Amino acid sequence: MSCCNLMFNKNHFMENTVTVDKHTLEFTNLDKIYWPKEKYTKGDVILYYEKIAPYILPYLKNRPLSLLRHPNGIEQPAFFHKDAGDNAPQWMTKFEIFSESANKDINYIVCNNKATLLYVANLGSIEINPWNSTIKKPDNPDYIVIDIDPSDGNTFDQVVETALAVKEVLDKAGIDGYCKTSGASGLHIYIPFGGKYNYDQARDFAHVIASLTVELLPDFTTLERSLSKRGKNNIYVDFLQNRRGQTLACAYSMRPKPGATVSTPLEWKEVKKGLTPAQFDFKNIFKRVEKKGDLFAPVLAKGIDLKKALKNLGV
Amino acid sequence: MGFGLVNIPVKLYSAVEDSTLDLDMLDKKDHSHIKFIRVNEKTGKEVKWENIVKGYDLNGKYVILTDEDFQKASPEKTKHIEILQFVEQAEVDSMYYESPYYLAPEKTGAKAYALLRDALEKSGKAGVGTYVLRNKENIGLIKVSGDALVLNKMRFGEEIRSTEELKLPDANPKATELKMAMALIDQLTEKFDMSKYHDTYSDELMKLIKAKAKGKVITPTPLKVVHSKSKDLMSQLKASLEGGKKKAS
Numbered sequence: 001m002s003c004c005n006l007m008f009n010k011n012h013f014m015e016n017t018v019t020v021d022k023h024t025l026e027f028t029n030l031d032k033i034y035w036p037k038e039k040y041t042k043g044d045v046i047l048y049y050e051k052i053a054p055y056i057l058p059y060l061k062n063r064p065l066s067l068l069r070h071p072n073g074i075e076q077p078a079f080f081h082k083d084a085g086d087n088a089p090q091w092m093t094k095f096e097i098f099s100e101s102a103n104k105d106i107n108y109i110v111c112n113n114k115a116t117l118l119y120v121a122n123l124g125s126i127e128i129n130p131w132n133s134t135i136k137k138p139d140n141p142d143y144i145v146i147d148i149d150p151s152d153g154n155t156f157d158q159v160v161e162t163a164l165a166v167k168e169v170l171d172k173a174g175i176d177g178y179c180k181t182s183g184a185s186g187l188h189i190y191i192p193f194g195g196k197y198n199y200d201q202a203r204d205f206a207h208v209i210a211s212l213t214v215e216l217l218p219d220f221t222t223l224e225r226s227l228s229k230r231g232k233n234n235i236y237v238d239f240l241q242n243r244r245g246q247t248l249a250c251a252y253s254m255r256p257k258p259g260a261t262v263s264t265p266l267e268w269k270e271v272k273k274g275l276t277p278a279q280f281d282f283k284n285i286f287k288r289v290e291k292k293g294d295l296f297a298p299v300l301a302k303g304i305d306l307k308k309a310l311k312n313l314g315v
Numbered sequence: 316m317g318f319g320l321v322n323i324p325v326k327l328y329s330a331v332e333d334s335t336l337d338l339d340m341l342d343k344k345d346h347s348h349i350k351f352i353r354v355n356e357k358t359g360k361e362v363k364w365e366n367i368v369k370g371y372d373l374n375g376k377y378v379i380l381t382d383e384d385f386q387k388a389s390p391e392k393t394k395h396i397e398i399l400q401f402v403e404q405a406e407v408d409s410m411y412y413e414s415p416y417y418l419a420p421e422k423t424g425a426k427a428y429a430l431l432r433d434a435l436e437k438s439g440k441a442g443v444g445t446y447v448l449r450n451k452e453n454i455g456l457i458k459v460s461g462d463a464l465v466l467n468k469m470r471f472g473e474e475i476r477s478t479e480e481l482k483l484p485d486a487n488p489k490a491t492e493l494k495m496a497m498a499l500i501d502q503l504t505e506k507f508d509m510s511k512y513h514d515t516y517s518d519e520l521m522k523l524i525k526a527k528a529k530g531k532v533i534t535p536t537p538l539k540v541v542h543s544k545s546k547d548l549m550s551q552l553k554a555s556l557e558g559g560k561k562k563a564s
Contacts, residue, residue: 197556204552211545307556315549 023091023115027122034073034126040260040282042124048254048282049121049128053114055294056128056252060117063130064095064108066247071124074256081123084109092116095135099245110135126256127183127263129247132202133195140195143299144206144242146177146213148187153233156185157273158220162235163187164271165216169209173309178299181277183255183263188248190296194303199244205306206239208313213237251296252289254282264288265295316396316418316444316457316466323428324421325396330465331414334514336521347547389450396466398444398457407441407456410475413468418457428464435459 016027030043049056067081084094084107093110111117111130120128132141148162163179166189170177177189191209193202214221214237222234230236241248249255253263264280280288316323340349352361370377420428435441435458442457446466456467488496 201552201555204548204555208545208548208552211548215545307553310549310553310556313549315546315553 020115020118021113023089023113025115025118025122027118032073034070034256035258035260036073036075037258038260042122044260044282045126045254046118046121049117050114051286052252052289053117055289056250057111057114057117058294058300059250059252059296060111060128060130062093062110062112062134062136063132064097064135065111065120065131066129067109067120067123067125068127068129068256069124070126070256074126074258078124078256082106082108089119092119095138097138101245126254127249128253130250131245131247132242133199133244137195139198139244141193141197141199141202141242141244142195142303143190143192144202144209144239145248146189146191146206146209147182147238147241147248148189149236149238150185151230151232151234151236153231154220154235156276158235159185159187160271160273160275162213162217162221162237163189165213165221166209166237167268167271168216169212172313173209174312175304175309176298178265178296179268179271180251180263180265180296181261181280183249183253183261183277183280184257185277187271188263190299192299192301192303193306194301196303197306199242201306203239203242205309206242210237210239212313251294251299252285267292267295316398316446318398318442318444321427323431324424325418325428325464326421327466328417328419329414330417334517336517336524385450391447394447396444396446396455396457398442400443401435401438401440402443404439404441404458407469411469412456413470415460416466416468418464418466432459432462432464435464 016030018025018027027043027046030041030046032042034040034042034045068078069081070076070078082099084092088094088109093112093116094107095110096105096107098104099106109116109120111120111128117128131138132143132145133139134142146166148159148166150156150159167177167179170189170191175191177191179187179189182188191206197205210223214223220234221237222230223237223239224230224234225236225238225240240246249263251263251265255261255263259278260282261277262280262282262285264277264285266275316325341347342349353364353367354360355362368379368381370379418428441459443454444457444466445452445454447453448468454469454471456469458465458467
């Protein structure tokens with residue numbers, strides 16, 4: 001760890017080959033500009049993940065990753081990369097599973113240590129996208145997510161209103177939800193499931209929550225997935241990210257967005273008018289977690305009692 | 316799309332959409348959705364997709380086709396509309412017209428696109444081209460419609476049935492009768508304006524749906540009265556928790 005600190009002095013990358021926890025990594029193009037406006041580089045991304053590792057690794061442990069690679073920065077095309085391929089190091093944890101949509105086996109990278117995290121960052125992954133379930137129980141998600149996805153005509157205050165409507169539904173169901181900025185234009189609300197239920201049940205319950213939320217705010221929220229039918233002024237309350245193989249940027253993940261924002265866990269009292277995702281970026285997140293700790297820890301803890309929740313909702 | 320050495324990068328967009336209302340089939344008793352399952356005609360038992368094959372009845376015997384067979388017969392997916400010739404639009408019988416698609420140029424093709432469009436408009440001609448869409452080779456007419464170039468999918472000659480089996484009378488009406496008929500047609504001739512015609516059936520149906528809905532009582536506190544669709548979902552979910560305990564965790 002100490003040798004890493006020496007190497008990770010931003011302006012003095014003495015060597016590009018670094019040993020991280022007994023594994024050798026070779027970093028490339030560290031000076032490449034990823035954010036043309038702010039001049040943040042690829043090296044900045046790697047440094048960020050090195051520093052935030054203790055906070056982000058718990059959300060990646062044993063989860064297959066879908067890499068979204070931006071090899072030339074945020075203003076150039078990105079591509080998804082799921083199969084670890086032949087170049088992935090031997091020591092990295094991997095998980096092979098058959099994908100119906102691709103009709104073949106995919107060998108996913110599983111990020112179980114800092115070395116893997118930095119390897120993935122070196123591939124140009126600005127954001128990190130893990131599965132909702134682990135390789136130990138691939139058919140049972142550990143949480144469900146309600147993804148509040150605004151259209152161009154919506155304000156962030158409306159996004160906040162929608163999140164608060166979700167909270168109202170959760171309160172009625174007698175369950176806890178945890179909110180984070182997506183780091184882009186929306187908010188995510190995670191509900192711990194503890195791996196107790198399968199993906200079908202997860203998706204259906206998320207559908208219920210989303211449905212009840214839209215009923216509370218029918219003027220500017222919708223369940224309509226199709227962009228052409230949604231309209232420019234409707235917030236999409238997305239429950240369909242709760243299917244096996246679907247991924248979302250995890251807590252503490254950077255996003256390829258202006259200002260290098262980070263998906264940041266919030267306290268519910270912070271979810272109010274005036275909140276903006278731009279407030280939380282890869283520079284100020286460290287002070288925040290030092291002060292508030294990991295607000296998202298309960299997401300990986302005990303899951304809700306789905307039967308009880310349904311009872312509270314009147315079924 | 317292209318012809319000879321000319322290449323114009325374009326995108327294809329469907330030019331039409333259905334005007335019929337989207338209705339769902341429901342059980343009269345409880346308004347649940349109707350589900351379709353595939354069953355073996357002989358046994359009445361459900362057959363899963365992976366156990367279903369496609370067969371062609373050749374002279375009373377079935378020839379079973381596999382994915383490999385389909386692939387072998389499939390044309391090469393070139394993503395290219397190859398214009399083979401140009402024709403006078405009037406020469407093409409409208410019986411051949413099928414679905415229209417709008418062609419929009421990619422940025423680099425804008426100039427060439429405009430040039431082809433304007434030239435076709437001035438000459439009154441259309442291009443005839445082949446392209447591959449959804450694994451089938453198709454033939455299409457490239458013509459002008461307003462500011463756009465339209466790719467009008469055409470039916471193959473063999474798809475047009477002959478009129479042999481229809482009992483059609485021969486020509487030869489009396490001269491005076493023909494004159495009267497033509498005068499009548501002349502009287503009713505107007506300029507063609509499609510906007511005069513609407514899908515009135517769908518409009519009437521929609522009016523009826525809205526009127527019926529108004530009759531329902533709308534409750535002001537949404538969380539107290541759960542919407543029936545959410546309630547259905549929740550009941551199903553509850554059932555899955557009680558019945559399929561082996562499925563969960």
